[in-house]
Amino acid sequence: MSKLVHAQWSSKMTFVLAAAGSAVGLGNIWKFPYMVGESGGAAFVLVYLLCIAVIGLPILVAEWLIGRRGQKNPINAMSELARRGGHLPAWVLVGVSGVLGAFLILSFYSVIGGWSLSYTLGSITGTFSGQNAEEVGGVFAGMLASPGVLLLWHTLFMVLVIGIVARGVTKGLEGAVRTMMPALVILMLVLVGYGMTTGHFGEALSFMFRPDWGAINGEVVLAAMGQAFFTLSLGMGIMMAYGSYLGEEVNLLGTARTVIILDTGIALLAGLAIFPIVFANGLDLASGPGLIFVTLPLAFGNMAGGTLLGLAFFLLLTFAALTSAISLLEPVVEFVEERTPLSRVVATLISGVAVWILGILALLSFNMLGDVLIMGLNIFDLLDTFTSKILLPLTGLGAILFVAWCLDRKSVADELNLSGGSESLWLVVARYVAPLGVVAVFIHSLLG
Ligand code: PHE
Numbered sequence: 001m002s003k004l005v006h007a008q009w010s011s012k013m014t015f016v017l018a019a020a021g022s023a024v025g026l027g028n029i030w031k032f033p034y035m036v037g038e039s040g041g042a043a044f045v046l047v048y049l050l051c052i053a054v055i056g057l058p059i060l061v062a063e064w065l066i067g068r069r070g071q072k073n074p075i076n077a078m079s080e081l082a083r084r085g086g087h088l089p090a091w092v093l094v095g096v097s098g099v100l101g102a103f104l105i106l107s108f109y110s111v112i113g114g115w116s117l118s119y120t121l122g123s124i125t126g127t128f129s130g131q132n133a134e135e136v137g138g139v140f141a142g143m144l145a146s147p148g149v150l151l152l153w154h155t156l157f158m159v160l161v162i163g164i165v166a167r168g169v170t171k172g173l174e175g176a177v178r179t180m181m182p183a184l185v186i187l188m189l190v191l192v193g194y195g196m197t198t199g200h201f202g203e204a205l206s207f208m209f210r211p212d213w214g215a216i217n218g219e220v221v222l223a224a225m226g227q228a229f230f231t232l233s234l235g236m237g238i239m240m241a242y243g244s245y246l247g248e249e250v251n252l253l254g255t256a257r258t259v260i261i262l263d264t265g266i267a268l269l270a271g272l273a274i275f276p277i278v279f280a281n282g283l284d285l286a287s288g289p290g291l292i293f294v295t296l297p298l299a300f301g302n303m304a305g306g307t308l309l310g311l312a313f314f315l316l317l318t319f320a321a322l323t324s325a326i327s328l329l330e331p332v333v334e335f336v337e338e339r340t341p342l343s344r345v346v347a348t349l350i351s352g353v354a355v356w357i358l359g360i361l362a363l364l365s366f367n368m369l370g371d372v373l374i375m376g377l378n379i380f381d382l383l384d385t386f387t388s389k390i391l392l393p394l395t396g397l398g399a400i401l402f403v404a405w406c407l408d409r410k411s412v413a414d415e416l417n418l419s420g421g422s423e424s425l426w427l428v429v430a431r432y433v434a435p436l437g438v439v440a441v442f443i444h445s446l447l448g
C-alpha cells in the first residue's frame with residue numbers, strides 16, 4: 001500500500017475485524033488459562049477484569065485516537081502530534097518502545113504458534129485419540145525436549161507470517177477473521193459443554209470466580225495487568241497503527257467495547273473449558289505454558305467426534321495466532337521500510353529473520369538453554385516478563401497520559417462524543433484512574 005495515499009478502512013466492520021484479529025489470539029486461549037492456574041484463580045481473574053475495564057479500555061481508545069489524528073505509523077504519529085502541540089519530542093519514545101515490544105513478543109509468540117501448528121497436524125494423524133493424561137503429557141514433554149522439533153514448527157509458523165506480511169495482503173485476511181471468530185466462539189462453547197459433562201464444572205466455576213482474596217499480592221496484580229495489555233494488543237503501537245486507517249465517523253468508545261467483550265469472552269470461555277478437565281484428571285493447575293496442550297487433547301481424545309473437533313480447534317487457534325502475529329510483524333516492517341531504502345519484501349525478510357533468530361533462543365529455553373537464567377528467568381520467561389509486565393504498561397501509560405494531558409481536552413471530548421457527565425467521567429478515568437492504576441500496580445509489585 002502506498003504511504004502517500006493513506007487509505008482508510010472500507011467500513012467500520014472491517015476495522016473491528018482487524019482489531020479483533022489482532023486482539024484475539026494465543027493470549028486468550030493459551031496464556032490466560034495458564035496464568036489463572038498459576039496465579040490462584042478467581043483473585044487473578046477479578047483483578048484482570050478490573051484492569052481491562054479501567055486501564056485497558058481507556059488506553060485502547062487513546063491509542064486509536066492518537067493513530068487517527070496522527071494518520072501515520074506510531075512513531076511518526078507521536079512525533080508529529082507532539083510537535084504540532086508544542087510538546088516534548090521525547091513523546092516519540094512511546095512509538096519507539098512499541099515497535100521494540102512487537103519485535104520481542106513475536107519471537108516467543110511464534111514458538112507457541114508453532115506448538116499450535118504441530119498439534120493441528122497431530123490431530124489429523126490421530127496422535128491423541130484415546131490417550132490418558134499421562135500419555136498426552138508425554139507427547140507434550142517429548143516435543144519440548146526436542147530443539148529440532150520446536151525449531152521446525154517455529155520456522156514454519158514464521159514462514160507463514162513472513163509470507164503473508166511480505167505480500168502486503170494482511171487486509172485480505174478480514175474475510176477470514178469474519179468467519180473465524182464465530183467458529184472459534186462456537187467451538188469454545190462446545191468445549192465448555194464437554195467440561196460440564198466431566199462432573200467438575202462447579203469446581204472450575206468456583207476456582208475462576210470465587211476469590212480467595214488472600215491470594216492477591218503484588219506479583220498477581222502485576223501479572224493480571226500485564227495480561228490485560230497483552231490480550232488487547234496494547235502498548236505496542238499496533239492499535240495506533242490501526243487507528244490511522246480509521247475514518248472520522250467511527251465511534252471509538254463503542255468499538256472498544258465490542259472488541260473488549262469479544263476478547264474477554266473468549267478468554268473466559270477458554271478458562272471454563274480447560275479447568276473442568278484439569279480437575280477431572282487431577283492435573284497440575286500450575287502447569288504453565290503447557291496447560292492447554294496437556295488438557296484439551298485429553299478432551300478431544302475422549303469425546304465423540306473428538307478427532308474432527310480437535311483438528312478444527314487447533315486449526316482455528318493457529319489461525320487466531322497468525323492474525324495476531326501478523327499484526328506484530330507489521331509495525332516492525334513498517335519501521336524498517338520507512339527508515340531504510342529497503343523494499344517491503346526485503347524489509348519483511350530482514351525483520352522476520354531477526355525475530356526468528358530471537359525465537360530460537362526462546363525455544364531453546366525449554367531444553368538446552370533451560371539453565372541459562374537471567375535475573376532468575378530463562379530466556380522465554382524473560383522475553384514474556386519484560387514485555388507484558390514492563391514495556392507494554394509503560395508504553396500504554398505514555399499513550400494515555402499524552403491523550404489526557406497533552407491533547408486539547410475539548411476536541412478529545414468531541415471526538416469521543418462525550419459531554420457533561422460522561423465527559424467528566426472520561427476525564428477522571430483518563431487523567432487519574434488509568435495512569436495511577438498502572439503506577440499503583442508497579443509500586444504494589446515492588447513492595448511484594
Ligand atoms: N493480543 C494477542 C493475543 O491475545 C497478542 C498480541 C499482543 C498481538 C500484542 C499483538 C500485539 O494473543
Ligand code: NA
Pocket residue numbers: 022023024025027028230231232233263
Ligand atoms: Na487477546
